[in-house]
Amino acid sequence: MYIKFLDVLDRAHTGEVHKLKDWDLKIIASKVREKLKEHGLEKTIDTKNPINTDDGLADEFWKAGFELAVEVGMLCMSTDRVIRFAEEELKQCISDAPGEMTLGGGKDSFKVVTRKPSDGKHISPWLGAFGIALDESLYVPVTMANAQYKAIDATIPGTLKSIYGRPIRSRTPYETLGGNYEARLQKEAMKTINRPMMTAQGGCSAPTEYGNFGGVGVPGGADPKNNLNVALATSELKTDYALLHKVAHFINCETYVYGGHFSFIGGFAGPPEGAALTSIAAACLLVPVHQASFQYVPCLNTRDASNSGRETVWASSVGAQAISRNSHLLPGAVVNPVSGPGTEMLLQEITVSAMNAGVSGYSFSEGVRSAGGRYANYTSGLEAKYAAEVMRASTRLDREQVNSIVNELIPKFEDKLMNPPIGAPFQECVDVVTLQPKKEWQDLYNKYCKFLLDRGLDISVYPPSI
Amino acid sequence: MEKILEDLMNAVMNGEDEKSEELAKKTIEAGMDPVKVITETLTKAMKTVGDKFEKMEIYLPEVMLAAEAMNKANRILLAKVGKDKKIASKGKVVIGTAWGDIHDIGKNIVATMLTTNGYDVYDLGHDVPPNKFIEKAEEVNADIIAVSTLMTPSREYQRDIIKYLEDSKTRAKYLVMVGGGPVTEDWVKEIKADGYGRMVVHAIEVANLLMQDKSIQKPVIKV
Numbered sequence: 001m002y003i004k005f006l007d008v009l010d011r012a013h014t015g016e017v018h019k020l021k022d023w024d025l026k027i028i029a030s031k032v033r034e035k036l037k038e039h040g041l042e043k044t045i046d047t048k049n050p051i052n053t054d055d056g057l058a059d060e061f062w063k064a065g066f067e068l069a070v071e072v073g074m075l076c077m078s079t080d081r082v083i084r085f086a087e088e089e090l091k092q093c094i095s096d097a098p099g100e101m102t103l104g105g106g107k108d109s110f111k112v113v114t115r116k117p118s119d120g121k122h123i124s125p126w127l128g129a130f131g132i133a134l135d136e137s138l139y140v141p142v143t144m145a146n147a148q149y150k151a152i153d154a155t156i157p158g159t160l161k162s163i164y165g166r167p168i169r170s171r172t173p174y175e176t177l178g179g180n181y182e183a184r185l186q187k188e189a190m191k192t193i194n195r196p197m198m199t200a201q202g203g204c205s206a207p208t209e210y211g212n213f214g215g216v217g218v219p220g221g222a223d224p225k226n227n228l229n230v231a232l233a234t235s236e237l238k239t240d241y242a243l244l245h246k247v248a249h250f251i252n253c254e255t256y257v258y259g260g261h262f263s264f265i266g267g268f269a270g271p272p273e274g275a276a277l278t279s280i281a282a283a284c285l286l287v288p289v290h291q292a293s294f295q296y297v298p299c300l301n302t303r304d305a306s307n308s309g310r311e312t313v314w315a316s317s318v319g320a321q322a323i324s325r326n327s328h329l330l331p332g333a334v335v336n337p338v339s340g341p342g343t344e345m346l347l348q349e350i351t352v353s354a355m356n357a358g359v360s361g362y363s364f365s366e367g368v369r370s371a372g373g374r375y376a377n378y379t380s381g382l383e384a385k386y387a388a389e390v391m392r393a394s395t396r397l398d399r400e401q402v403n404s405i406v407n408e409l410i411p412k413f414e415d416k417l418m419n420p421p422i423g424a425p426f427q428e429c430v431d432v433v434t435l436q437p438k439k440e441w442q443d444l445y446n447k448y449c450k451f452l453l454d455r456g457l458d459i460s461v462y463p464p465s466i
Numbered sequence: 467m468e469k470i471l472e473d474l475m476n477a478v479m480n481g482e483d484e485k486s487e488e489l490a491k492k493t494i495e496a497g498m499d500p501v502k503v504i505t506e507t508l509t510k511a512m513k514t515v516g517d518k519f520e521k522m523e524i525y526l527p528e529v530m531l532a533a534e535a536m537n538k539a540n541r542i543l544l545a546k547v548g549k550d551k552k553i554a555s556k557g558k559v560v561i562g563t564a565w566g567d568i569h570d571i572g573k574n575i576v577a578t579m580l581t582t583n584g585y586d587v588y589d590l591g592h593d594v595p596p597n598k599f600i601e602k603a604e605e606v607n608a609d610i611i612a613v614s615t616l617m618t619p620s621r622e623y624q625r626d627i628i629k630y631l632e633d634s635k636t637r638a639k640y641l642v643m644v645g646g647g648p649v650t651e652d653w654v655k656e657i658k659a660d661g662y663g664r665m666v667v668h669a670i671e672v673a674n675l676l677m678q679d680k681s682i683q684k685p686v687i688k689v
Contacts, residue, residue, distance in 0.1 A: 020591070024574075025534075029527035077568070133618040133648055159618045169626075170566025170619040178619075207566045207617040234568050242568070267571050270525040302571060303522065303665075305647070373647055376618075418665065419689075 003085065003093055003288040005251055009244065011083040012076035020238075023075045023082075024268045028236050031072050032274040039064040045272045050313040050406050051356055053399045055117075058321035061273075065280025065322060066090070074233070074285045078241040083289055093288045099328035101256070101293055102466070103154065105197030105226055110153040110465035112294055114328040117321050117361040120396035122463045124364035125151065125388035126201070126228065127335070128381075129158030131373035136162050138377055139182070142426055143189035145381030145435045147198055151388035153465050154199035154228060156366055157186050161376060170207040178205050179215025183222040201228035209245035217253035224253035231290045232260035236268045236278045239289055247290050259292025260332075263319075265311055266302035272315040275299040279319040283331050296332030296366055297323070304417040305372050306338045308349035310410060317360040317399075324361025333357035335367025335387045340423025341380040342441050345413045346370060347448040352406050354387045358394030359402045365391055371422045378422065380429035382437040382445055390452070392462030405455055470496060471507045474539065478511040481531025483538045490539035500543040505554070508536050508543075512582040519579070520667065526575060533581040555586050557609035557677045560602045562590030563646075564613055567620035572646060576614065576669045583670050585610075596627045603640055610673060615646040624649070625657040641676045645669055654685050664689040 018027060036042045039060050052058060073084030085093070099114040112124045128146035134157075143157040160182045162168060168178040183202040190198050202222025203212045217224040231246040233239050250257045261282035263275040279297040286292040299315040300307050307316060316333065323331045333356070337349035350368065357365040368387050371378040394402060413420075426432070429441045437445065452459055474489040493503050515532045518524045561577050563570045570592040577589045588606055590598060603611050613624045624644045631637040643661040644654060654662040661676050661684070663669030668688035675686050 025527050025530055029525075131647075161618060167622045168619045169622045170564075170617060172566075175566070175619060205619060207619050211619075235571055240568060264571055266522055267526050267575075270527065274525075302526070302575060375650055376648075 003089060005247060005291055008083055008289055012079050012081055012244070015073070015076070015081035015083055017080055018075060018082055019080055020075070020077055023238070024236070027072060028268045028278070029270065031068060032269050032277055035064045035068050035277060036273050041273050041277070043273070045311065045314050047310040047314065048407070049403050050310045050317065050410065051359060051399045051402045052314060052318040052321055053403070055321070055325065058318055058325055061276055061318055062280060062322035062326040065277045066284055068277055069281035069284040072237060072281065074289050075238045076240060076244070077234070077238055083239070085288060090284060090288070094284060094327055094329060097287045097329055098293050099330070101330065103226065104199045108195050108198040112330050112363050114324070114330060115361045115363050115395070116324050118359055118396065118398050119361070120463065122465060123358050123362060123391050123395050124153045124465065125391060126154040126156055126364055127152045127367050127384035127388055128155035129379040130156040130334070130367050131369045132158045132379045133161050133376040134158040135377055136160065136165070138426055139185045140189045140192070141432055141435065142377070142379060142381070143186060144193045145426070145430055146384045147190060147193045147195050148435060149381065149385040149388065151385055151392065156201045156228070157189070157204055158379065160185070160205040168205055171210060175206060175208060176210040176214035179203055179211035179213070180218065180221050183215045184220055186222065197226065199226050199228060201230060203230060208242045209249065212246050212249055216249065217255070224250060224255035228258050229255055230258045230260055233282060233286060233290065235262050235264050237282060237285065243290065251291065256293040257291045259286030259290040259295035261286060261295065261297050263297070263299045263315070264302045265299060265315060272299070272311040276315040276319040276322070279315070280322050283323050283329055287329070294330035294332060294363065296334055298334040298336070300336060304338060306349070306417050307334065307336045308352045309414055309417055313352060313356050313406065317356050320360040320362045330363040333362040333365040334369070335365055336369045336372070338372040338417055339413070339420040340371035340375065340378045341383060341429045342423040342444070343421045344444055345416060345421055346383055346423060347386060347444060348409045348413050350383055350387045351390055351448065351452070352409055354390035355394040355397070355402045355406060358391040359397050359399055371420070375422055375425070377425040377427070379426055380437060380441065381435065382429070382441060386445055386448065389459040389462065393457055393459040395463065397457065401456070405452070471503070474503070475507050475511040478508060478532055478535045478539060479515055481528060481535050483531070483535040486535040486539040487542055490542040494542070494546050500546045504540060504543050508539060509584065512536055516579060516582040526571070526578070529578050529582065530574070533578050536581070556584040556674070558586045558588070558606055559610040559612055559673065560588045560590065560599055560606065560608045561612040561614070562594035562599060563592035564615040564620040564623040565593060565595045567615050567617045568592045569616035572616070573614035575666050576612065576645065579666050579670050580673060583674070585673065596623050596630060599627055600630060608640060609677060610641045610643055612643040612645070615648065618648045621646070621648050621653070624659065628657055628659060643669065643672060643676070651687050651689065654687060660684045661686040
């Protein structure tokens, strides 16, 4: 890495001083507005075509997003100082970032590669019960229910609610112990499902650094070289010592860091164009600040917390296209539906988000945060399989084709995003012994496979993982 | 006279804090009733701002800057309000994101919208230990303690705050509202919170209902 982590820590101690409120309200808000205006990007959203089809627009977003990254930097909230890089430094960091990573092991080895929109290359699905709280008794079965599907390269097992019956409280020793316990449960699930070398995200239940200290790179914990070692920055363009501790821990474990950042439409970045811009800036800045080898940088809507509505799909698509067309970074999407398992709306939302991920040039995608992650155990595994298949099969489509499908689906659910159907929990959607979906849920899956097949997309056909 | 009020309203809506302060002083110099300026001009300005935000015509920074501008003008005007007159604040709210959680955008929006709706809001920020909520609530004699979280392991602190109030025999002093990604109706009932709104607009509605009728059946839940 061109910029060493110690240099980042030094800058977090010596950079320009900004109070958090000024950063959010004055620096981010005004600089985003300024960059949008300077590059003629204001009101460029095309809600009739949620998947951006204008390459020139994507390229202009890249220029503006990179400039934003250079001119603003990232705030360290623990020191109230800005970690900033000169233009040449940041360019060098991006140039030095990997354009390909091999993760997993044995038969579950897979590659994450640089992509371009509609390039037909593999998008790596890292799917499971992302952000969904799970009862201790269901942690292993739910993880197995997701990991059983070969379309998924790596799994995100969900958030463990308790350790031996005690609720896990963040920033306490419960979290430190919980991180290790969670990793052991994950390993048990992978071994039972016969994918012992499958990559997972150890530390799913780690809001702070403690879960990672206890759960990654220590006896019994996750193998840091085969783990999604996440350090998720705070919106917009902020980090702190808890996150930098995670990075330091992963460096000590001699492994890679997986960066992340959510950009919010309606938040400090303002309109969809602003969220797209901060997602690009985050992708650039996470390389040095969190020493990230790959990073997920999706956009979400503050109003309904979804990313399947027109505005969020557009912002995510133009952001991903900007990054993938102009760099060899490895950006990731997130499938974040607000409706729940067993509902038709969930499959509609997933189709939209996953097709966007596949066609817009994302290198991988996390998910599936069914029912917005609001309800414990509202996950089934089948939605992860469906998302993986849709995104993998969509990489070869052109963006106009995807728009025609997306435009058919979004009107079916967009008026329900504020009040979506929550569906049913794991036990009601899945036979907990066989881990197979119950008939009604499987029938809905089949219906949407056919829906896509009727429109020329066979989701059972896609490029291999490696 | 009307021009000063119109300028003040625009300054607040545009988030110009220094100008708002200056214009508030001018209304006093012009002999206007500070109570009327607050309850009519400033309230109207913030209602307009809130309505525009709900329609996504403006975004969070504009709303927060407008709230700051209103607070600056408010301070000047309140200093001139006679002791015999009272400005009706809807209530005092201590708000923050629970310990171990640095996600604060939802909390920021709710805090700002409570301000625009006439509440005195004490925003403790993010990653706030349970005892800090209680200390601040005692200090300002709060009506509502509002605890937000996005993370399940931080959600436990919503329960802990309520349990602490119960164990210290101070539960009756405060209304406790909870919110955030993993908060459900069942959770609200389980931890015996007083109110929960799934979306921002619901949270404001719940706060209003709780403050208007202290004997209302709890929890008040809007989804």
